[in-house]
Amino acid sequence: FIPYGGTFLTFSDYSRNAIRMAALMKLRVIHVFTHDSIGLGEDGPTHQSIEHAASLRLIPNLDVWRPCDVVESAIAWATALENEHRPSAMLLSRQNVPYMHKDDASLIARGGYVLAEPSRLGLSQAAQAVIIATGSEVHLAMQAQEQLAQRGIAARVVSMPSTTVFDRQTVAYKETVLPPHLPRIAVEAGLSDFWWKYGCAAVVGIDTYGESAPAKDLFAHFGFTPENVADTVQAVLAR
Numbered sequence: 001f002i003p004y005g006g007t008f009l010t011f012s013d014y015s016r017n018a019i020r021m022a023a024l025m026k027l028r029v030i031h032v033f034t035h036d037s038i039g040l041g042e043d044g045p046t047h048q049s050i051e052h053a054a055s056l057r058l059i060p061n062l063d064v065w066r067p068c069d070v071v072e073s074a075i076a077w078a079t080a081l082e083n084e085h086r087p088s089a090m091l092l093s094r095q096n097v098p099y100m101h102k103d104d105a106s107l108i109a110r111g112g113y114v115l116a117e118p119s120r121l122g123l124s125q126a127a128q129a130v131i132i133a134t135g136s137e138v139h140l141a142m143q144a145q146e147q148l149a150q151r152g153i154a155a156r157v158v159s160m161p162s163t164t165v166f167d168r169q170t171v172a173y174k175e176t177v178l179p180p181h182l183p184r185i186a187v188e189a190g191l192s193d194f195w196w197k198y199g200c201a202a203v204v205g206i207d208t209y210g211e212s213a214p215a216k217d218l219f220a221h222f223g224f225t226p227e228n229v230a231d232t233v234q235a236v237l238a239r
Helices: 009-024 052-057 070-082 105-110 137-150 171-177 193-198 215-221 226-237
Strands: 004-008 030-034 063-065 088-091 113-116 129-133 155-159 184-187 202-204
Touching (some): 137 184, 202 226
Antiparallel strands (some): 113 155
16 A cells, blocks of 8 residues: 545645655655646646745655656656655646657656756857746746747756755756756746755746736746746846
C-alpha cells in the first residue's frame, strides 16, 4: 500500500505536521497538491499559494516537484514511487500547460536540466544568460527566450521541476546546467526569496498575496509575461 493525499497547495499548511513526520520517519507518502499558484484565479488570495512551495522545499528528506507538463509529471510520479524511504510532494497547476519538447527526458529525474538552447531559434552564439523556471512558468520562459532571440540576445532555458533533487546532483552536473559564468534569472509564480540561493541576478516572483481575477489577468498584473521576463533578462545583461 502506498499512502497518498490530495488537496489544494494552499491547504498544505493544514497537513504540514504529517508531511514533516513522514519525512522524519522516512516513509513513502505522496502528497498531490493542485492549484499551485495565482493561476487558481477567481477564488482569490486565500486559496492562492504564494509561500507554500518555498516552505515545503525547506523540509529535510522531502522531495518537492513542480512539473511543467505531462512528461515531467509522469517522471515525478515514477520517482516518488521509487523512493521507498522518502515522501514526495507534487505541486500541480490548475490551468492547462502545453507539452514541452525535450531532447533527453531522462534528465528530468535529475531535478533540473537544460530544456532549450538558443540554437533552437537559429542563433549561432552561445547563451548569454540562463532562465530558470518551474511548472506553468516554463512555457513563459520559452516565450521569453523567443522574444530575446528577436532582440539578438541568446538565452538558455532550464526547467527545474525539483530543486530538492537537483541540489543532490554532483557539482559537475549542476555546473553544466547552470554555468558559473552566466547570469541567472529565475521565474516562478511564488515567493522570490527561495531562488537567490542559486546566485540569481534577478527573480521574477511574487512577494505579496494574490488577487481575485481570471488567471490570465493575474499573471499579467503580477508581471508573469514573456515581455517582462525578456525585459528582466535584458536589464541584467545591461548592468
